Amino acid sequence: MQKATQSLGQDDFLRLLTTQLQNQDPMQPMDNGEFLGQMAQFSTVSGIQDMQASMSQLASSLQSNQILQASMLVGRDVMVASDVSYLTDEGTLQGGVDMPAGGQLIVDILDSSGQVVRNMDLGVQGAGVVRFGWDGTTESGEALEPGAYGMQARMLLGNQTYALDTLAVSRVNSVDLSSNGLMLDVRGLGSVSLNDVWQIG
Known part of the structure; x- marks a missing residue:
């Protein structure tokens, strides 16, 4: 058994209007203003429905385009805000710092216990x-295992020290469309929103 529709289409409206005209009291015919008002009301409703359908199609098209663009990131490196980055099997960890002003930049690399394993003075930037980049070695030259390592950055400006946010550079493993939008599975970082990507490559 088919479920009865709960909405009126254009044909239904015109059929009702024609029936209303045919059965109106000839002594008290429908006022022209009332007739035009009903037509205008239907045109407005119909226009809104058409606009909603168009917007839905546009949203679907934009989402498909975004998914296609995101899928092209698989296998590429992206830069995202993070205090953790990934040391690859090749022995390289890449990161970045957003410097608000010029100054001496120092970056510390930390192990899983929070201990500093390498202190890098990057000079005035x-x-x-x-x-x-970090080559995966400690201050004594010991090569550490691949994996996730913490990052801390600070800027020295005169006699002042300022803590800075760090950025991680790592490879995109896959792309997933969730209720939170497009999410990237980034090596060593887990799930990252596409909107949080600073740079590609």
Whole structure:
């Protein structure tokens, strides 16, 4: 048994209007203003429905385009805000720091227990995103295992020290469409929103 529709289409409206005209009291015919008002009301409703359908199609098209663009990131490196980055099997960890102004930049690399395993003085840097790399070795030259390592950055400006946010650079393993939007599975970082990507490559 088919479920009865709960909405009126254009044909239904015109059929009702024709029936209303045919059965109106000839001594008290429908006022022209009332007739035009009903037509205008239907046109408005119909226009809104058409606009909603168009917006739905546009949203679907934009989402499909976004998914296609995100899928092209698989296998590529992205830069995202994070205090953790990934040391690869090749022995390289890449990161960045968003410098609000020029100053001396120092980055510490930390192990899983929070201990500093490498202190890197990157010298005086200008404002903007400064990228850096770590070869996976400690201060004594010991090579550490691949995996996730913490990052801390600070800027020395005169006699003042300022803590700065760090950025991680790592590879996209896969793309997933969830209720939170498009999410990237980034190696060593887990699930990251596409909107949180600072740079590609």
